[in-house]
Amino acid sequence: MPFPYEDYRVFLDELEQEGMLVRVKKEVDWNLEAGAIARRIAEVGMGRAINNGGTPAVLFEKIKGYPEGFRMSSKPIAGIDRCAKAFGYDYKGQDTASVIEGVMDVILEGLHHPIKPVAINPKDAPCKQNKMLGKDVNLYKFPAPMLHDGDGGRYLNTWHTVVTKDPESDWVNWGTYRSMIIDRTHLSGLILRGQHIGKIYFKYERLNQPMPFAIAVSPDPVSFSMSASGIPQGVNEVDVVGGIHKKPLPVVKCETNDLLVPASAEIVIEGVVLPGKRVWEGPYGEYTGYRASPRDKRPIYEVHAVTYRDNPILTFESTGTPVTDWGANFSTSAMAREALAQAGINARVWMPSEISACLMVVAIRDPIPNIATMVKNVLTSQLGTICMYTYKFLVVNDDIDIYDPTQVLWAICSRVHPRRGIIVSDEMCGPLAPFASLEERLKMNAPHLTFDATWPLDWHPTIAVPPVSSFTSIYPKEIQEKVLKNWKEYGL
């Protein structure tokens, strides 16, 4: 089936046909085993393509203690090839830089040409095949995993989209915010003031009103990626999904509120987030690679209805050390590139998956004075939530391959002046930052670093800027051509 993959199962079938998915028929335990398998997949594969030593996506068909048909999956877009495929980008035969820039172009095309969703008849919506309403709701019906030993609970929602609507405008936010089971009918999770869901929720709470929500578990891959991205406040992610798909995303109205969810989602959880009430949530092993944010009192999701497909697939993300996923890296980098372009800064941007979103690298084509500070200011002001997740910015000249982690590390260590090249600024910071003190986490304010790895503009480009000693730069063209032509004859 060709792109777009509006249905998660269609995407999984395609992955299987191309050797990118493994069906695990052996029974696995939702209690730590499934999470451990997915974690090891991430650490062994490191996000590489399958034909380059990467590891596959996984579908667990038999879950301990659960009836036949109740399945789990993980890592659907955790390889660069699978992620490119999810966006309909033809990655075959292309180098990493081309794939990354190509997928970002696809995302920006969707942002520039959004297409609103189309609401379908509930009778035609796969997510409505089964229903639990009111007192019949039981979140334990699904194999919510205990992902890491010592987590605060069973995190039902780690690969999903949370739908909420701003009470003062037409803005409908799709975001990915973790939540764990408290009891049969309640969840709790991170809702922070700097997050888009926080900006909406605290408006309701100020009015002492419950905030309607819908959580779509295992949506199509582009919907998940856009939910996990830095799409600007006020922009409806579902419209960008339609723009990327080049057709409206089919959505369906919830049972208990007016929110619209992806019609093909595997599980839909509906209800309200209660105002003024909190319960202990966490800790949780996060994408930063640490379980840094401690247990704390967080808002409560009161569940009023759950609908789900026959033989539902609960997709989860076993977050931790790199490389966890690619979806958020592509989409957030694309938004950063867009923000810089709107500020008149011509740049390539990449948030390396190998550094878990903690670093954003910007390669400047046309440097100007104080460009590093300017880049940081644009990104932190235009992508307000970025500071919560990205703590370091690296600004380099355009000769650096920002998609190669080795070149990124080389640029930091060889081009950043220890005094004038390090800029410290106080920014909004999420509680997940491993380096932040408890006080900094509670205040959500911690220093960020900007590394200026650009050559000073007053350095003569030929006399003062050191020439790079590499095969492509320090040998005459005819020597390069001769060596390449005779490479095999050398026995190399």
Place this chain on the structure above:
Amino acid sequence: MAIYEVFIINDPSELEEGKEHEIQIRDAETYEQRIVRAIISSSPEKLPGADSLRVRWQRGQPLPSLWAIKIIQDLGSGIDMS
């Protein structure tokens, strides 16, 4: 004998030993959270026949040895008290 878990924020001394009190715990198998009235002890021999209680720091690391817990009354998941 069941195993339950409890989280502490800064120090085991936060846990009140030897007298009946309300405490939030979770079942170590199902991870279901409960508020209970219970007596706990860092010395299991002081509560013969009691269930085990694993104490975890606020970031999830377990203390090296198990405590004991004698549950007097189950008060629910705690949602109504939040």
